[in-house]
Amino acid sequence: MTGRGRPPDPDLEARVHAAALELYAEVGWAGFSLDVVARRARVGKAALYGRWGSKERLIVDALSGWRPRQPLVEWPGPLREDLVRMATAILDGYFDRHGLVLLRAQVEAKVYPELFGQALEELQRERIVAGRAIVVGAIERGELPAGTSPALVLDAVAGILTNHVLSTPASRMPALAERKHKYAEETVDFVLSAVGYAPETEH
Amino acid sequence: MTGRGRPPDPDLEARVHAAALELYAEVGWAGFSLDVVARRARVGKAALYGRWGSKERLIVDALSGWRPRQPLVEWPGPLREDLVRMATAILDGYFDRHGLVLLRAQVEAKVYPELFGQALEELQRERIVAGRAIVVGAIERGELPAGTSPALVLDAVAGILTNHVLSTPASRMPALAERKHKYAEETVDFVLSAVGYAPETEH
Structure with missing residues (x-):
C-alpha cells in the first residue's frame, strides 16, 4: 500500500x-x-x-x-427490519463514540471544507448509495409508494436518532443504551407512518 | 452583573x-x-x-x-406555520455558523460532560419547553391527536434539517440557502404526515 x-x-x-x-x-x-x-x-x-x-x-x-460500523450491504427487506437494523447501528456508533468521528468531521467540513470536504463526500456517498438501495428495494417489493424520496426517509431516520442522542445528557446515555432497540423501532415506525408504508404480506 | x-x-x-x-x-x-x-x-x-x-x-x-437565534416565544398556530418558522430559524443558524456552536457543544458534551453538561442542559431545556408549547398548543386547537409526542415531532423536524445540512457539501450550501423556505416546508410536511395532522379550518 x-x-x-x-x-x-x-x-x-x-x-x-x-x-x-x-x-x-x-x-x-x-x-x-x-x-x-x-x-x-x-x-x-x-x-x-x-x-x-x-x-x-x-x-x-x-x-x-474509515467506514462507519454500519453494515452497508445486504438489505433483504422487509423495509422495517432493514431500517431498524440501520437505526440500531447508528445508535451503537454513538454509544462507543465511533459516531462522533463522523459528526465532528461533518461540523468541521463546514469550517474547513478544503481539508475534510473530499474525504467526507466519499464516506457520505457510500452511505447514500446504501440508503438508496434500502428504499429502492422497498419500492420494488411494493412496500413503499413509487416516488418515495430515499433522501428524506434516510435523513429522517438518521436525523431523529442523532438529534435525540445529542440532546440526551451524558448521565442519561446508559438508560438510552438499554432501550436502544425499542427507540430504534419507535423512530423507524414514526418515519414509516409518514411515507405510506405497506408491509409485505407474503411469507 | x-x-x-x-x-x-x-x-x-x-x-x-x-x-x-x-x-x-x-x-x-x-x-x-x-x-x-x-x-x-x-x-x-x-x-x-x-x-x-x-x-x-x-x-x-x-x-x-447565549441563546440560539430561534425565536422562543409566541407560537400562535396554525401548527404548520409555527413549525415552518422554527425550521427556517434552524436553517438560518446553520447558514451563519451560529448553529455550529450548538452542534459542537452537543458533540463535546459527550466527551467532556463535566465541562459543558450543565450549560447545555439549560439551553436545551429552553428549546424543549418552547417546542412543547408548539405541539401542546396544536393539540389544544385540535390540529394534532391527543397524546402526540412533542419530543418526537421536534426531534424529527430539527433532526432532518440538521442531518441534511451536515450531509450537504460546503459547495452546495448556497443552493440550499436559496431554497431554504421550500426545504423547511417539505420537512415540516413530511413530519406532519407522520402524526395525523388536521389543519384548522376556521379563518
Whole structure:
C-alpha cells in the first residue's frame, strides 16, 4: 500500500489510523496532534512523520480509510427490519463514540471544507448509495409508494436518532443504551407512518 | 452583573462573549484560547484573565448567556406555520455558523460532560419547553391527536434539517440557502404526515 516494499511493522497503519480517529473524536481538528497519535499508537515520531508528514495528511488518510460500523450491504427487506437494523447501528456508533468521528468531521467540513470536504463526500456517498438501495428495494417489493424520496426517509431516520442522542445528557446515555432497540423501532415506525408504508404480506 | 461596580468598558462582556462563541464554532474546545479571544474582542489579556480567569469559565459563561437565534416565544398556530418558522430559524443558524456552536457543544458534551453538561442542559431545556408549547398548543386547537409526542415531532423536524445540512457539501450550501423556505416546508410536511395532522379550518 505504501509502495515502499515490506513494512517493518505491518500493523502500523491500522494502529495509527485507530489512534488518529480516537483522538479526533475527542479533540477535533484544532486539538489534533501527530505527537499524541504517535504516543497512543506506540509508534516512533520519526516513523509517523516519515509516513504521513503532516496532520492534514494523516487525518484525511484515516478518514478515507474509515467506514462507519454500519453494515452497508445486504438489505433483504422487509423495509422495517432493514431500517431498524440501520437505526440500531447508528445508535451503537454513538454509544462507543465511533459516531462522533463522523459528526465532528461533518461540523468541521463546514469550517474547513478544503481539508475534510473530499474525504467526507466519499464516506457520505457510500452511505447514500446504501440508503438508496434500502428504499429502492422497498419500492420494488411494493412496500413503499413509487416516488418515495430515499433522501428524506434516510435523513429522517438518521436525523431523529442523532438529534435525540445529542440532546440526551451524558448521565442519561446508559438508560438510552438499554432501550436502544425499542427507540430504534419507535423512530423507524414514526418515519414509516409518514411515507405510506405497506408491509409485505407474503411469507 | 459582575458585582464589581461600574465597568470601565461597558461592551466588554458582549464583545468577549461574541468572540468566544465565534472562535468556539471554528475550533471547538481543544483549540479554544483566551489569547485569541482577547485579540478578536480587542480586549486586553489582563482584563480578560481578570474577569474570567480560565478558558473553562469563559466558555461556560458564554454558552450560558447565549441563546440560539430561534425565536422562543409566541407560537400562535396554525401548527404548520409555527413549525415552518422554527425550521427556517434552524436553517438560518446553520447558514451563519451560529448553529455550529450548538452542534459542537452537543458533540463535546459527550466527551467532556463535566465541562459543558450543565450549560447545555439549560439551553436545551429552553428549546424543549418552547417546542412543547408548539405541539401542546396544536393539540389544544385540535390540529394534532391527543397524546402526540412533542419530543418526537421536534426531534424529527430539527433532526432532518440538521442531518441534511451536515450531509450537504460546503459547495452546495448556497443552493440550499436559496431554497431554504421550500426545504423547511417539505420537512415540516413530511413530519406532519407522520402524526395525523388536521389543519384548522376556521379563518
